[in-house]
Amino acid sequence: MATKGPSKSSEQSGTGAANSNKSGLRKPVFVKVDSLKPGTNGHTLIVKVLTSNTVLSKKPRNTMSFRGSQNQNTRIAECLIGDETGTILFTARNNQVDLMKPDNTLILRNAKIDMFKGSMRLAVDKWGRIEVTEPENFVVKEDNNLSLVEYELVDSLKPGTNGHTLIVKVLTSNTVLSKKPRNTMSFRGPQNQNTRIAECLIGDETGTILFTARNNQVDLMKPDNTLILRNAKIDMFKGSMRLAVDKWGRIEVTEPENFVVKEDNNLSLVEYELVNVVEES
Incomplete structure (x- = not known):
């Protein structure tokens, strides 16, 4: 008696499952605008277009290439796009x-972050895609424009300043204090956290500076980490500058940057002297 082969429906089911698994591997992860960081790529977002301003519209020269005559205008537009978390220039x-x-309403696939004069711009190159899709019902958060955040360079830091946003690499991290707490009580309960302080050398392509890391910040200061420092401030220690981030700021570990740190320009080696001003009577 002949043995029946597997049914067609089961074959289709198996094929469908295989295709489902394959498609599952390619499923994109959608991110929000406020999660975008310098030096990153591969982003998939759903955004609305707020404004679009043409900044270049250039007619081609009458030139020939191996592809034939080049008749396409070169056009560039600066567009403000966003979602419910913020906006960014595209x-x-x-x-x-x-x-x-x-x-x-657009779906941006495989978008990347470019930097222009120290601020972020979103772009989609030939490896990505832009699709017009059905309107979304979210309201764009227009008061959080990521392109208005200016990322500064280390060599621009000066004594007595604050509110700095920088992208830096960690070169070294040395713990200078690790103190266990006493068995004390406060209105918040028992104080069980160690007090930790580390002196870290950080920098970018313009120079380096010592950073004072405290408590949980110490864990982020691993050599070769690339960090975004938000709302950093300059403290003075024995006449030289130290960078720090207090409770009003934030430290984020981000994707590695490809710049080479300029190690021969350490701002913390510059000693500032106090000048006594004598008033004339």
Whole structure:
């Protein structure tokens, strides 16, 4: 008696499961605008277009290439896009400009962050894609424009200043204090956290500076880590500058940057002297 082979429906089911598994591997992870950081790429977002301003529209020269005559205009538009968490400027090029109509809802696939004069811009190159999709019902948070945040360079830091946002690499981290707490009580309960302080050398392509890390910050200060320091301030220690982030700021570990730290320009080696001003009677 002949043995029946597997049914067609079961074969289709198996194929469908395999395809489902394959498609599952490719499923994109959608991120929000306020999670974007310098030096990152591979982002997939759903955004609305708020404004689109053409900054370049250049007709081509009558030139020939191996692809034939080059007849396409070069167009660049600076577009403000966003979602319910914030906004960011998007640099649209050539055919992308046509998609950037105000009120359009877009899916940006494999978008990347470029830096322009110290601030972030979002872009999609030939490895990504822009799709116009159905309108979303979220309200764009227009008071959180990530492109208005200016990332400063280390060599621009000066004594007595604060509110700095920088991207730096950690070169060294040395613990200078690790103190166990006494068995004391406060209105918050028992104090069980160690007091830790580390002196860390951090820097960017313009120079280095010593950073004073406290308690949980010490764990982030691992050599070769790339960090974003938000609302950092300059403290003075024995006449030289130290960078610090207090409770009003934030430290974030981010994707590695490709700059080379300029180690021969240590701002913390510059000693500032006090000048006594004598008033004339």
